[in-house]
Amino acid sequence: MARKVAIVGVGMQKFEFCKVETIEEMVFDVARNALEDARLSKDDIDAVVTGSAVDAFCGIVNSDKVATDGAGGFLKPTMRNSTSGSSAVSTPILGYNHVASGMYDIVMVICYEKMSENASAQAVFNTVYDEAYVRPIGLNVPIQCGLEARAYLHRYGLTERQMAKVSVKNRGNAISNPYAQLPMKLTVDDVMASPYLSWPVKLLDTSPVTDGARAVILASEDVARELTDSPVWIRGTGRGADSVWFMGRANPDLGRLDYAYLAARQAYEMAGIKDPAVEIDYAEVYDPFTFKEMQHCEALGLCPEGGAGRMIDEGVSWKDGALPVNASGGLQGEGNPIGAGMSRLNWCYLQIQGKAGDCQVSKDVNTAVCNAWGGMYQYNAVMVIGRD
Amino acid sequence: MVMENRVCIVGLGVVEPGGNTRGVAHKELLFHATRRALDDAGIERELIGGAITASSDFTEGRSLSNQYTLDSIGGVMKPCDLRLAEDGMHALFAGYMEVMVDPGLLMVVAAVQKPSERVGRRNGFHKILSACLDPIYNRPICNTVPHAESLEAVFGAMDARAYMERSRVTEELLARVAVKNINNAAAASGEPATAVEDVLASSELAWPLRDLTMAREKDAACTLILTSEKNAGKLRKEPVFISGVGWSTEGSHLAARSYGMSPDTQKAAHQAYRMAGIRRPEKEIDLAEVSDWYAHRELIHVEALGLCDPGETVLRIEDGGFDREGPIPVNVSGGLLGKGNSLIVSGLLRVAEVARRIRGDAVDVTSRKVCVGLAHSWGGFISPTAGVAVLSKW
Amino acid sequence: MSKKKPEMTIGGTIQVDYEWSVGNAGERFFTEIKDHKRIMGARCRTCGRVMVPPRIFCEECFVDAIEWVEVEPKGTLVTFGDCYFSTDGKRLDEPWILGIVRLNGADGGLIHFIKEAKAEDLKIGMPMEIVFSDERKGHILDISHFRPVKESE
Secondary structure, rough: OOEEEEEEEOOOOOOOOOOOOOHHHHHHHHHHHHHHOOOOOOOHHOOEEEEEOOOHOOOOOOOHHHOOOOOOOOOEEEEEEEEEEEEHHHHHHHHHHHHHOOOOEEEEEEEEEEEOOOOOOOHHHHOOOOOOHHHHHOHHHHHHHHHHHHHHHHHOOOOOOHHHHHHHHHHHHHHOOOOOOOOOOHHHHHHHHHOOOOEEEEEEEEEEEEEEEEEEEEEEEEHHHOOOOOEEEEEEEEEEOOOOOOOOOOOOOOOOHHHHHHHHHHHHHHOOOOOOOOOOOEOOOOOOOOHHHHHHHHHHHOOOOHHHHHHHHHOOOOOOOOEOOOOOOOHHHHHHHHHHHHHHHHHHHHHHOOOOOHHHHOOOEEEEEEEEEOOOOEEEEEEEEEEO | OOOOOOOEEEEEEOOOOOOOOOOOOOOHHHHHHHHHHHHHOOHHHHHOOEEEEOOOOHHHOOHHHHHHHOOOHHOOOOEEEEEEOOOHHHHHHHHHHHHHHHOOOOEEEEEEEOOOOOHOOOOOOOHHHHHHHOOOEEEEEEEOOOOOOHHHHHHHHHHHHHHHHOOOOOHHHHHHHHHHHHHHHHHHOOOOOHHHHHHHHEEEEEEOEEHEEEEEOEEEEEEEEEHHHHHOOOOOOOOOOEHHHHEEEEEHHHHHOOOOHHHHHHHHHHHHHHHHHHOHHHHHOEEOOOOOOOOHHHHHHHHHHOOOOHHHHHHHHHOOOOOOOOOOOOOOOOHHHOOOOOOHHHHHHHHHHHHHHHHHOOOOOOOOOOEEEEEEEEEOOOOOOEEEEEEEEO | OOOOOOOOOOOOOOOOOOOOOOOOHHHHHHHHHHHHHOEEEEEEOOOEEEEEOOOOOOOOOOOOOEEEEEEEOEEEEEEEEEEEEEEOEEEEEEEEEHHHEEOOOOEEEEEEEEOOOOHHHOOOOOEEEEEEEOOOOOHHHHHHEEEEEOOOO
């Protein structure tokens, strides 16, 4: 049966548009920070789990292998996870399995992405699409999101102004985050006036291209209790995936993320959470685009289905609201180095520990949830963490 | 490590390397393997609890390559997890851990490769190889060698030279390893036998690597179904137990690597043996399928796995110790040299092969009884990561 | 750490060429479009859903028992997106439009260009039709684009 698993340290670094450091250097930086945070040394690490999205971003095939030394993985068991964007949470879930299965006691989880070094991130994204049916048409990310956002707003009657508020909230929150790439003080009108990429998605509804890495150290119960008096446990994990044929699935409506609901249900069942809107104190929700935060808040049960517009209108998800979402700034404000979106988990941990600095929310945080999304409208991964 | 729960293989499906795959899409290849595995286990898709694939973007020419295989492994609206750029055996390890965490799960682990879709000589593999390299110190040099196509052979040769230097293994003995594996594969398919002279006469790519001592890429797909011992009782097939697993990765920098040896294999084996309670692998293991990407790598791996004392390797080859009828048959299937290298799929294929031998349903039923078998995978020079799985009948 | 681009960089490209198989299902699908301007779907003999794009297996039932059925080159607009960026990231003055159209007689559809209409003329759920290219060679671009079905029809 599954062993209890705790988070015992996190490694942060500043997210930037273009980092001077190589992948190896970036990874080393966060690995060392996490070891210091957990008061452990490299030799204490039994196994390393890495996550990043697409090798074509950094132009190195099997890019995890150039990160091995920096992660402290030399001649250790290493394993790479990749579910595109959702690697951000499915990678720590893989790390959780390393410990919960009884295989290892202390595991380093590292997520990284270096996106600045290719000539066109758009051209890279095009290689993600099906070669026979989609790639020749030249689908790109703005339009991919336009297709989905339009279906979502249409299905639930939500508005562009509600989307804009998410951007205002998250970029504003990022002002308190020392690691953030894109803190901005904005108004809804600023967002509404920014140029369209694909209706209803505007420039300020999106997240930037980012270089960066994050680390998390996981430990078994015995080890965690030795290291700390206040362990933060991984209480629930969930994953969901839907067909690659997004234009011919059993559920054709791109507005409803069935696979995200599936992932959330698993995670909550495992954590014994029945009413997430009440039992979850804090959430870091995957927000590469403003409407994604709204869709994910619904799928995670933080508001009723279709209720994400009211949630933002009524201030529930603002930093001082009843259920703050992305007080760190999220991907919009902190930056979006795809795999290293694991930052969502890091911030949940920091909030529970009361170590979130100026991002710390005023309410008590005992239980937090984070999620990530990736693939051809395909994957979602959810993790619930909390104190005893 | 005390493991109260045991994980076993309850179904397997294979599209063998070297078959005719023209006109079949990789999604379709993998579907066939998975359908066979489900039929083998006697289950339907509803029962699948989770699915994992291993894949590699550039070998396929698709970024986020694993998203395409999700449908083909029965993973739609299931919890799915995906390995990238790892040997398929890593999918097995990840699946193993999933079942350890939740013994009620039926896990699908799978991989597919279709190198035949890459254009050019040797399917342009050298381009991928050079793209694996660190772009600052190594890649510029490797991109400008006079004949970039021989890049793989040059790497292989550096390694082989180092090994031959310390082991006294000659070119002729390497040829004997290749002959053993090629003929093992030929025996199953009824092709004519190859002689040592044929190998030595095959074209020299970079001394001592020759056309026939270096594996060629082939299309293949493989799916395994895993579950706990308790769950397996309800299923049709006699389970094959995974009694030990281990994996390890060597360092990032080419110049800092060890050549002519495999410390990653040693580490992986150490972990797997400890779990399986194996102290004397050379006595306890009945059969091994190890990575023979190059003929000399089979020997390096056999030594690193503790199946043969490094001082005795020459003697063992001369005595036919790794032959089909020898004390520890190695690569009875034909291995990569005999059947082809299906990169990411190769590791899983080795596991499937050993599982079949343990079940006794391998193609050539004449081979002896196997109770404990070992499957090994290796990721190549540029991705030096090794995996070991010990399988057993009980 | 500096915010500007590193001073020293090394350039390079990875150029690997591929010939991807469209598969057993794709061969039939694209041949029919090329030779007969017909859109074929694969009906799952178990659950009856008609898959477009076609597959040789139903990912829900997970069996490869399919039969080919013709579907209409018309359907309804599931969603659409207009975009001011080209696929290589260049800003455009006029947006281009992609749409997903669920074809009549199928449980799926295709994603393709929408032309002969502006974004403001389009509505989710409206009827659309396929316009085939004059020159066809067994490729997704044998379909030129989708357009709204004319009122009179």
